[in-house]
Amino acid sequence: MxxxxxxxxxxxxxxxxxxxxxxxxxxxxxxxxxxxxxxxxxxxxxxxxxxxxxxxxxxxxxxxxxxxxxxxxxxxxxxxxxxxxxxxxxxxxxxxxxxxxxxxxxxxxxxxxxxxxxxxxxxxxxxxxxxxxxxxxxxxxxxxxxxxxxxxxxxIVPLDVMAALLLDDTSSRTNRADARSSDDSTAAPARNDRRRIGLHLKSLRTNVDAAGALDALALVADERPDVEIVVTMHRAVADPTDRGHDACVVERAEALAARGAITLVLHEPMDDATLFAFVGGLDVSVMANVWGTHSGWIEMCHDLGVRVVAPNIGFYGEQHAPVLYDLAGRGDEAEDGAAQDGAAASEDATVDARRLADTILVAVDQGRTAPADVAxxxxxxxxxxxxxxxxxxxxxxxxxxxxxxxxx
Incomplete structure (x- = not known):
């Protein structure tokens, strides 16, 4: 032992x-x-x-x-x-x-x-x-x-949940997309035949360029009205009394929702079952990180059969081949001359809306991936x-x- x-x-x-x-x-x-x-x-x-x-x-x-x-x-x-x-x-x-x-x-x-x-x-x-x-x-x-x-x-996703995905890959996915947690009445819109793109901003982690990602989704909405775009963030981000409040991001998201470009979902932090259900109802999940090394999010989406659009940083590209896009203002050389060491992105790196939008469109055309093989x-x-x-x-x-x- x-x-x-x-x-x-x-x-x-x-x-x-x-x-x-x-x-x-x-x-x-x-x-x-x-x-x-x-x-x-x-x-x-x-x-x-x-x-x-x-x-x-x-x-x-x-x-x-x-x-x-x-x-x-x-x-x-x-x-x-x-x-x-x-x-x-x-x-x-x-x-x-x-x-x-x-x-x-x-x-x-x-x-x-x-x-x-x-x-x-x-x-x-x-x-x-x-x-x-x-x-x-x-x-x-x-x-x-x-x-x-x-x-x-x-x-990341429990093996029995992945097994259920493989048993019923269509109706099960619809049900998961509409699942509700016990402490939050907010759920994704009802599933339909339109391909669904998701951006989960959660509590706006320090390494996330939410504004750049929202600008990219606005372009996608204008160019592909046949897709459905869902943006989620923690309710606290929209609460002016909360220390995590970001008025600029909330205003931008609300403006896009008001004109029908996106569906905005404000929610309390999801438990695992609700998160897996929500993400499992997507075709494409967009990551807006501007620095990073490895990603559990990519692993979760791989388990669920959701295609990932991710920045070309760190070693995301070695995790189940997400569709990669380049950031703006990114430094490509790390300290000690080691290229691409996961710490190389410059502090002023941002999401380039046009590059990200183009990459999302490629991913949408590719569609979902197969859920991970349980064995x-x-x-x-x-x-x-x-x-x-x-x-x-x-x-x-x-x-x-x-x-x-x-x-x-």
């Missing part, structure tokens, strides 16, 4: 690093991940961030409860010096340290140096480094001289779980072997 203090544990990516349980002899009981130590937020709700595990005192107090510290997300709350101390303490306690590099550039932070400085503290000192694409592994080698094990992103996704997950088990075992000082874990 290998006990892993995962940062975090409560995340669909991390949950799907465990075996599916559907493959005989897949070692389901070999790795257990500790639950996230709860953090009480200002609103009284419990969450996992900022992660308490990344505290030298916590590590010492709970040293008898875990064998490996595995860092994924959430470390932007800490300085590089603090993170070096965390790794040093874990090693002092005889624990293995594994780092998965999901983001060479943090999607929530404008300054690209901020994420890299923290990775400078984690990556060189880790016992093992994992990443999701070969391009990211090459960038890690170029900057830190570390060989990262490439393990593809596991499925393939299950096999990917189980293979990834086995590789993680090997990496954990090799990272623990008392169990290390000279044999490197197999690559997928």
């Amino acid at each position: 290998i006990r892993v203090a995962s940062v975090p544990a409560d995340h669909p990516y991390v949950a799907h690093l465990s075996p599916s349980g559907e493959t005989p002899g897949d070692g389901c009981d070999e790795v257990i991940r500790l639950p996230d130590p709860p953090v009480i937020a200002d609103d009284g709700l419990t969450r996992w961030w900022p992660p308490r595990i990344l505290d030298p005192a916590w590590l010492r107090e709970h040293a008898g409860e875990f064998d490996v510290l595995h860092v994924h997300f959430g470390f932007e709350s800490f300085s590089p010096e603090h993170l070096r101390e965390v790794v040093d303490v874990a090693h002092e306690l005889g624990k293995g340290v594994v780092v998965t590099v999901h983001d060479l550039r943090n999607p929530h932070i404008k300054d690209p140096a901020a994420q890299l400085s923290r990775l400078d503290a984690l990556v060189p000192a880790a016992d093992a480094v994992i990443t999701l694409t070969q391009g990211a592994a090459d960038a890690i080698q170029a900057r830190w001289g570390r060989d990262a094990v490439v393990v593809r992103h596991p499925h 393939e996704r299950r096999d990917e997950r189980d293979a990834g779980a086995r590789v993680h088990s090997e990496i954990y075992r090799a990272s623990i000082p008392t169990r290390r072997s000279d044999v490197a874990p197999a690559r997928l």
Whole structure:
């Protein structure tokens, strides 16, 4: 048994690093991940961030409860010096340290140096480094001289939901598009024969150019009146009293809705089932990010059979071949001369409305993709779980072997 203090544990990516349980002899009981130590937020709700595990005192107090510290997300709350101390303490306690590099550039932070400085503290000192694409592994080698094990992103949508998609790909999709969550009465418009484009702005993450994407959709609406365009955003973005309010974006979206170019849906944050239902009713999903490295959104859309239009940044192009478009004002060279390292997009990169509109039109003509093959996704997950088990075992000082874990 290998006990892993995962940062975090409560995340669909991390949950799907465990075996599916559907493959005989897949070692389901070999790795257990500790639950996230709860953090009480200002609103009284419990969450996992900022992660308490990344505290030298916590590590010492709970040293008898875990064998490996595995860092994924959430470390932007800490300085590089603090993170070096965390790794040093874990090693002092005889624990293995594994780092998965999901983001060479943090999607929530404008300054690209901020994420890299923290990775400078984690990556060189880790016992093992994992990443999701070969391009990211090459960038890690170029900057830190570390060989990262490439393990593809596991499925996001539950396997049973994907199986249901394959059983009834038409009527099931219609029902999913109109599904309503228990706490929100807003749903997508009724499904019809028109191809549907979706832009999910959610809470306007820092790396999203919502205005540029809306301008692109306006062009699409003018040029292809036969398509249906649905734009969603969290209700708080339209609330002047909320700190996430963005009057310019709301006004632009409302103006497009008023002239019938788009359907605007304001909603509370969706639970997973509602999100999968909503996105599953689309033909094309548009991403308006202006920097990034990897994308769980692309993985979700792949699972659901929804074609993705994504910016040509980071390593999105290595994730299930989305239809890519170029940004305006994008820098193409990264620090240390490593091109396309996922941290390369300049801070003033924006969505070029014309380029994005043209790319959306191409994607619309291509139509939906097939939902992911459930057996393939299950096999990917189980293979990834086995590789993680090997990496954990090799990272623990008392169990290390000279044999490197197999690559997928």
